[in-house]
Amino acid sequence: MTGAAVLTPKLTPEQEGLMDWIDIGALEDIPERGARVVKTQAGCVALFRTGPEEVFATADACPHRGGPLSEGIVHGRRVTCPLHSWVFDLESGAALGEDARLVTYAVRLVAGRVLLDGRLLAKRSAA
Amino acid sequence: MKQKLVVIGAGMASGRVLEQLTETAPDAFDITLFNGESRGNYNRIMLSSVLSGDKTYEDIVTHDAAWYAARGITCRFGEHVTRIDREAKVVVGQGGEVAYDHLLIATGSAPFVIPVPGRELPGVVTYRDLDDTEAMIDAAGRGGSAVVIGGGLLGLEAAAGLAGRGMAVTVVHLMGHLMERQLDEAAGYLLRRDLEARGITVRTQASTKAILGEDRAEAVLLENGDLLPADLVVMAVGIRPETRLATDAGLQVARGIEVDVQMVTSDPAILAVGECVEFSGQLFGLVAPLYDQAKVAAQTLLGRPDAFVLRDTATKLKVTGCDLFSAGDFAAGPGREDIVYRDPARGIYKRLVIEGDRLVGAVMYGDTADGAWFFGLIKDGTEIDAMRDTLIFGPGFQGGSAADPLSAVAALPPEAEICGCNGVCKGTIVQAIEGGAQDLGGLRAVTKASASCGTCTGLVEQLLQVTLGEGYSAPAARPVCTCTELTHEDVRRLIKAKALKSQPAVWQELGWTTPNGCHVCRPAVNFYLLADWPLEYLDDPQSRFVNERKHANIQKDGTFSVVPRMWGGITNPVELRAIADAAEKYGAQTVKVTGGQRIDLLGIKGEDLPGIWSDLNRAGLVSGHAYSKGLRTVKTCVGTDHCRFGTQDSTGLGIKLEQTLWGSWTPHKVKLAVSGCPRNCAEATCKDVGIICVDSGYQIGVAGAAGMDLKETERLADVATEQEAMDLTVAFIQLYRENARYLDRPYKWVAKVGLDWVKARVVDDPAERRRLIEAFELSQSIYRKDPWAEHADRGRAYAPLADLTREAAE
Numbered sequence: 001m002t003g004a005a006v007l008t009p010k011l012t013p014e015q016e017g018l019m020d021w022i023d024i025g026a027l028e029d030i031p032e033r034g035a036r037v038v039k040t041q042a043g044c045v046a047l048f049r050t051g052p053e054e055v056f057a058t059a060d061a062c063p064h065r066g067g068p069l070s071e072g073i074v075h076g077r078r079v080t081c082p083l084h085s086w087v088f089d090l091e092s093g094a095a096l097g098e099d100a101r102l103v104t105y106a107v108r109l110v111a112g113r114v115l116l117d118g119r120l121l122a123k124r125s126a127a
Numbered sequence: 128m129k130q131k132l133v134v135i136g137a138g139m140a141s142g143r144v145l146e147q148l149t150e151t152a153p154d155a156f157d158i159t160l161f162n163g164e165s166r167g168n169y170n171r172i173m174l175s176s177v178l179s180g181d182k183t184y185e186d187i188v189t190h191d192a193a194w195y196a197a198r199g200i201t202c203r204f205g206e207h208v209t210r211i212d213r214e215a216k217v218v219v220g221q222g223g224e225v226a227y228d229h230l231l232i233a234t235g236s237a238p239f240v241i242p243v244p245g246r247e248l249p250g251v252v253t254y255r256d257l258d259d260t261e262a263m264i265d266a267a268g269r270g271g272s273a274v275v276i277g278g279g280l281l282g283l284e285a286a287a288g289l290a291g292r293g294m295a296v297t298v299v300h301l302m303g304h305l306m307e308r309q310l311d312e313a314a315g316y317l318l319r320r321d322l323e324a325r326g327i328t329v330r331t332q333a334s335t336k337a338i339l340g341e342d343r344a345e346a347v348l349l350e351n352g353d354l355l356p357a358d359l360v361v362m363a364v365g366i367r368p369e370t371r372l373a374t375d376a377g378l379q380v381a382r383g384i385e386v387d388v389q390m391v392t393s394d395p396a397i398l399a400v401g402e403c404v405e406f407s408g409q410l411f412g413l414v415a416p417l418y419d420q421a422k423v424a425a426q427t428l429l430g431r432p433d434a435f436v437l438r439d440t441a442t443k444l445k446v447t448g449c450d451l452f453s454a455g456d457f458a459a460g461p462g463r464e465d466i467v468y469r470d471p472a473r474g475i476y477k478r479l480v481i482e483g484d485r486l487v488g489a490v491m492y493g494d495t496a497d498g499a500w501f502f503g504l505i506k507d508g509t510e511i512d513a514m515r516d517t518l519i520f521g522p523g524f525q526g527g528s529a530a531d532p533l534s535a536v537a538a539l540p541p542e543a544e545i546c547g548c549n550g551v552c553k554g555t556i557v558q559a560i561e562g563g564a565q566d567l568g569g570l571r572a573v574t575k576a577s578a579s580c581g582t583c584t585g586l587v588e589q590l591l592q593v594t595l596g597e598g599y600s601a602p603a604a605r606p607v608c609t610c611t612e613l614t615h616e617d618v619r620r621l622i623k624a625k626a627l628k629s630q631p632a633v634w635q636e637l638g639w640t641t642p643n644g645c646h647v648c649r650p651a652v653n654f655y656l657l658a659d660w661p662l663e664y665l666d667d668p669q670s671r672f673v674n675e676r677k678h679a680n681i682q683k684d685g686t687f688s689v690v691p692r693m694w695g696g697i698t699n700p701v702e703l704r705a706i707a708d709a710a711e712k713y714g715a716q717t718v719k720v721t722g723g724q725r726i727d728l729l730g731i732k733g734e735d736l737p738g739i740w741s742d743l744n745r746a747g748l749v750s751g752h753a754y755s756k757g758l759r760t761v762k763t764c765v766g767t768d769h770c771r772f773g774t775q776d777s778t779g780l781g782i783k784l785e786q787t788l789w790g791s792w793t794p795h796k797v798k799l800a801v802s803g804c805p806r807n808c809a810e811a812t813c814k815d816v817g818i819i820c821v822d823s824g825y826q827i828g829v830a831g832a833a834g835m836d837l838k839e840t841e842r843l844a845d846v847a848t849e850q851e852a853m854d855l856t857v858a859f860i861q862l863y864r865e866n867a868r869y870l871d872r873p874y875k876w877v878a879k880v881g882l883d884w885v886k887a888r889v890v891d892d893p894a895e896r897r898r899l900i901e902a903f904e905l906s907q908s909i910y911r912k913d914p915w916a917e918h919a920d921r922g923r924a925y926a927p928l929a930d931l932t933r934e935a936a937e
Contacts, residue, residue: 024929032303033643033669036928047928052307068685071673071733073646080646082673082681087646091462111382116931 019106020118027112030055035070035079038116045105046070047114048090050077055114056090057105064100132156132428133218133227135208135372139414140401141233142168142189143421144428149198152429158200159225161218164256165205167195172414174260178288184257211376213394229396229428232373232384236366236402236412241276245338250345251360254285263361267292271358274298274347276335278305282363283322287449289359290327297328297355299335299347301364304631309453312643313469313476314492316631320474321449330355332665368403368410381405388434390424400424409437438506452498455488455505456480463487468519471636472538479519484512497521536589536621538636543624545590546583549575556587560594567591585617608647610639615651615868622655628663630656630670644670651869654756654792658864661906666792674754677925678914679736686716687736688729690753691743692789695763695781695801696724705746713739723760723798725751737922740915749913756870757792758799758860761785762810766803766820775820777803780849784856790911791903794867794876797860812840815873816856825852829859829885830877838874841882844890858889858896861903 030036030049037060038045044060046069056077060070067083077090088095093102108115132148134141137160148156160167168190176182195202203220210219217224238253240246252262266273267289275286278300290296298305304315305322319329334350338360347355368383379385379393383405390398400420402411411417419435426433468477473493479501480488485508489501500521504511511518539545541554551574564570570587571577577587591599606612613621618637627633633652634643644652653670668676679687691706706726710718716730731739740750752759763781767773781801788797800811801818811817813833817840819826824847828840843859846852859873862885867876877885888895918925 022931024931029923029928031669039927039930039932041932044927051311052302065683066685068673068681068733071677071681073649073672074669075645075649076642078645083683085646114928118931 019108021108021115022118023113024116025114027053027055027109027114030114033074035072035074037068037070040116042103044068044070045116046079047107047116048074048079050074050090053109055107055109057107057116058088058090058093058102062086062088063095063102064098069102129157130155130228131226132158132229132231133225134158134160134231134233135218136233136235136401136403137162137164137166137168137190137202137204138233138235138401139168139171139189140235140417140421141231143418144231144233144400144425145190145198145200147422147425148428149200151425153198155429156229158198159218159227160195160200160202160204161206161208161220162202162204163207164258166257167191167202167204169257171256174254174257175284175288177257178260178263178285179291180264180288208372211372211397213376213397216396227396229398231424231428232392232397232399232403233401234369234372234403237369238362239365239367240362241335241364243335243337245340245344246362248338248340248360249343250340250358251338251362254281254361254363255366263289263359264292266359267294269358270294272297272356273359273361274355274357275361275363276347277361277363277365278302278329278331279308279363279365280306282361283318283449285361285363286322286327287325289361290325294359295326295328297330297357298322299333299349299355300329300331301334303332305329305331306451309490310451310492311478311490312631313467313478313635314451314453314490316629316635317474317476317492318449318451320632366402366412368405370403373399373403381408383410386435388423388436389427390420390435391427398424398427406435407437450493450495452491452495453489454498454502455486465642466515466519467640467642469635469638471638476635477519481511481515484510486511486518536586537593539624545586545620545624546574546576547620547623551576553590556590557594560591565591565595565599583616583620585614586620589617607651608645610641610644610648611637613637618652619655619659619866619868622652622659628656628660630667654794654869657792658906661909666910675756677733677736678740678750678754678918679731680754682729684730686730686732688727688753689715689731689736689739689743690721690725690727690751691748692751692785693725694785695761695778697763697778697782698726702746702748705743705748709739709742712742721753721760723753724762725753725760727753734922734926736925737919741919744913744916744919750915752789752914755792756795757790757797758785758788759796760798761788762798762800762814764801764803764808766801770803772806773803773820774822775803775825775849777801777809777818777820780818780820780825780852781809783849783853787853787857787907788860790914791860791864791907792910793860793864794869795872797863797873799856813837814840816840816859818852818856823847825849827852827855830874830882832872832874834872836874841877843882843886854896854900855889857903858899859885861899862888864906865899865902 024038030047032049035046035048045057046060048056060068062069062081064086065083067081069079069081071082072079078087079090080087086095086098088102093104106117170187170189173182173187206220206222208218208220217226238255252259270293272295273289275282275298278298286296286298304312305318306315322329335347336350337348338344339346339348344357344360347357347360370380370384373384374380384392384399384403386392386399386404386406390400392399401417423433423435463480463482466479475493478490479486486504491498539553543553545551545553545556555574556576559570559573564573577584607615621637625636627636649670653667656664657666674680679689681687710728713731713735715728719727721727761781761784763778766777768778784799797815799816800809800814802809802811803820805819811819812828813831817828817831826845827843829843831840832838844855863873863876
């Protein structure tokens, strides 16, 4: 039986201590090889379920033309934008073969629940 | 003076504690052992061997009565503990109190019983202890069918045992593949294949709704409505720590009883070990860490320092013939890389997960000989950088060769059909090659293989390559994508020839280089599978482009367009009112009449889709599939109903065609039209299938185009009756479904295979036409329904998972 919390990406204990984890829903509500969206003050965040116990979070909007990445096809640890087929690596946020990068967010999975860093709630400062 | 030790639970963990204590300090404790089961410690892991009949209970007893007697342990077996009084330091059993100085809780775990109606019926058992096992053996003796709920380690061992005892066994598993905690999809697929080969039926993504029966279990009802007969139902969906006593006693309990590194609970006089504890957020179910805990607990009781350390554990399934191994953490975690090795011919799959310069996980199926070596590397955290290139070949590697991309073809049996058109199997082709036909032209002349439609050309060339080796250089064919070296045509043929019925089967047997394909190959493979195996394979929404997954067309601003179906382009005031109401209610930005005689509502928000569908459904409107690689529209003119030139009922035929064809998935979109006379008001001559009505009957044209290319239809046939027109249309579309490559419109496909080839099957061969129509009908028994109606009540899936902006405002 495994029950340990799964973190993506890996954080140091110090970094993790800074997080304000907020339970945003059940893991089973995100289809495997699929995605769901969370609305936050920082804009829509896409949660990609790349495996039974693996979720990545990035900005939902494609840096190319703003396509909703959560509607794209999830393959391996990648997603393809539904509008113009840009492919992103979900671990790093990097676009493959393009000079662009997605903002990524820390996700924690505990006992079938998905946790996001609650600081996303706070409004981003102008900086 | 002896200290009083009370132990609750006589399982494998507490048994190990008692062994250690009585060995190192035989006179230190006065021990009382409670056990709810009316027997002492036995090797629970071997219950599967008792079930399979390889062993008896006597063979698996660890501690018998003499063992306890020799150590002066007071056994209170078959007696439940009702309460722990921490104030008075007594344990209250059904047969009276016992005082303790130290208490060890080892209550283990309880099987999880899913809360479905009928779970209390006789004939429903869990699989946890000897009594359960004996109940199963007893039931198997009466024969009949068994349903095992849960495709994890325990469930599969139960299934194999019951099948071995002659029951017809079905495993019902909620997740997409078996043993998903220990195995990835590819290994899960191989395991399933082996279990099925021994007669066990496996149902994945299957949810149990109820267990049915009068005074005992008779059947299991699944959420999808399927009914599985069951004289015995085994629940093996999981276990949870048995913590009730600890919770009642006020000890700190999370999911399990919380313990520190000395295995001490929140009460210094009380220790806990085994499956009932939680340490550092972790629960335990395998025996190795339990024995580690037992050693630490014994030391703590003896007042000696020791500490429990978490270690990786390895899993093996104890089912003969299913050789699998998994260790470490292979599923989760970023910054990790995979090394995958597949040998489809021998059913071997190995995957190593590497983080930095360390191996952190391993999954193997088919050949697990190197499991212990990999497990050692994981446990020891060995640096693997230097041997990384050859790591997956194991410790004995001496410079082997790379995996053979031709192995899928090489592995086909001689009787496998390669050329479907001419019924040529692999053995015939290989014989011809060995007999001197050393190139494609020669082979075609001798065997006719690939001489007709040509879609198996790639496979025939690979057979030349496999048979002749270096002596043959194939003309380069374009593979589907970078995940594979096979072409679309190869993949289609191999899915048929090897009877591949799931995505993991394709990835494994055809040697895919990625875990689950990419946005190019996965939608294609998904279509090929559902077209070839309509009953066995379920359409996978996650392999669909967004429009097909959401049943609406995404627009450049992320909103969607909604097009209800108007059969044959006919509507009425009720439908129009409903469409107008929906357009207003959901704020459609634009309302457009389409080229296909439908009304398009543009600018609908994604989360409003289920709402608008539900509204439209109420007026009898269903999805127009304006988004799908499937039947789009059948345009018609008013025909004999109103028009003074009309020769036949073109509207009626259009509606019939649309009602027959709607909902079907095809390689690309399919558009039809029926015109009532040669004036052709429905513009039938540039459609995928276009029918022109004439006095003598119907002219059926196919393979037109009016998009990137402009092309007039070619005449498939002229027929006299409406029924013949329907039959030829359906047969043509099914032939297209079975043979075209994904994203080829019919005109492109017909250009490749030739209209004569199509005519030979659809028009000239009544038996083949009948087969095509029946195959289409079989598929439509699954897909001819309204996806909007199915999705309208799944509103939650279309809404955001959470809205943190609102919470922040409150």
